Amino acid sequence: MKHYIGILLILFTIIAKGQTKKEIKQTLESIKSQEDFKKYKSQNSDSIIEFIELNTLNSGISKKLLGLKKGEIKKIKIENGNYYYKLIDSSKETEYRASYIYLNADELTKKEIDSIRPIIIKKYKSGVLFTDLVDEYNMDGNSKKGDLGWFKKGKLVPDFEKAVIEHNESDIFTVDVDNSDKYWMQNWYYVVLKTHKDRISEIRTYIRIKKQ
Structure with a gap:
């Protein structure tokens, strides 16, 4: 995972x-x-x-x-x-909290990914539960319905983390992590839902x- x-x-x-x-x-x-x-x-x-x-x-x-x-x-x-x-x-x-749907670029083309993500967002905004969309579309082994749990700055991939921090509770958005980042040699594509307000712990x- x-x-x-x-x-x-x-x-x-x-x-x-x-x-x-x-x-x-x-x-x-x-x-x-x-x-x-x-x-x-x-x-x-x-x-x-x-x-x-x-x-x-x-x-x-x-x-x-x-x-x-x-x-x-x-x-x-x-x-x-x-x-x-x-x-x-x-x-x-x-601390921040979000859930995600991962789309695997090893199995889908970028064009396919770009066509799927708007569909996911549209379904969510029409009332489909994000957890149900995770079941339908997510392509990794997260067993917690895409939930990342609470995390603090510095714990996740920088591009992903930055996007979560910059959004508000209930925002749904896309994140691309590509190999132009010197720290990562993968192409990772997400639909992300910020599920909670930020909290101070x-x-x-x-x-x-x-x-x-």
């Missing part, structure tokens, strides 16, 4: 055994950034430590986690054990160690 981009948890794991409470806190106190985490991980292959990014708009995040202040360390019980968490960063991000970055 090369066209489906999904996302918002980053998790790196290394294994830890038998650290005392004091040692765990000393380790967490020594790590103040992602760069510190990477350095520590590279030098301590026998430790368990995790780097996690969480979007506060996603459901299921512990209120205790949301209550942590930057630099604060707290023991929090999760279903599968006790963890020590430290909040190392928090930032605001604008808080991304909170934690490191954590499980108490063994």
Whole structure:
């Protein structure tokens, strides 16, 4: 599913055994950034430590986690054990959401694509559900009815992302990503529906160690 981009948890794991409470806190106190985490991980292959990014708009995040202040360390019980968490960063991000129909230039000529896309748009504007149009026309393996989920700037192909950002909720439009872009060696053609208003989310970055 090369066209489906999904996302918002980053998790790196290394294994830890038998650290005392004091040692765990000393380790967490020594790590103040992602760069510190990477350095520590590279030098301590026998430790368990995790780097996690969480979007506060996603459901299921512990209120205790949301209550942590930057630099604060707290023991929090999760279903599968006790963890020590430290909040190392928090930032605001604008997120976007859209659904798409991909038309494959390996199977269709550009002329055929240019004739199909107006038909799709006309059907949508006449009341056909976009999800039904995805079922009828989409030519990649996205199993979520073309839905990309929420994404922030820098996560998608630049031309596609730019078009989504510049449109408003409920806009339907076309996007061409061709091999004139030095970063991409494909010809990708889309009909895109911007399904939601842009939203501001808080991304909170934690490191954590499980108490063994």
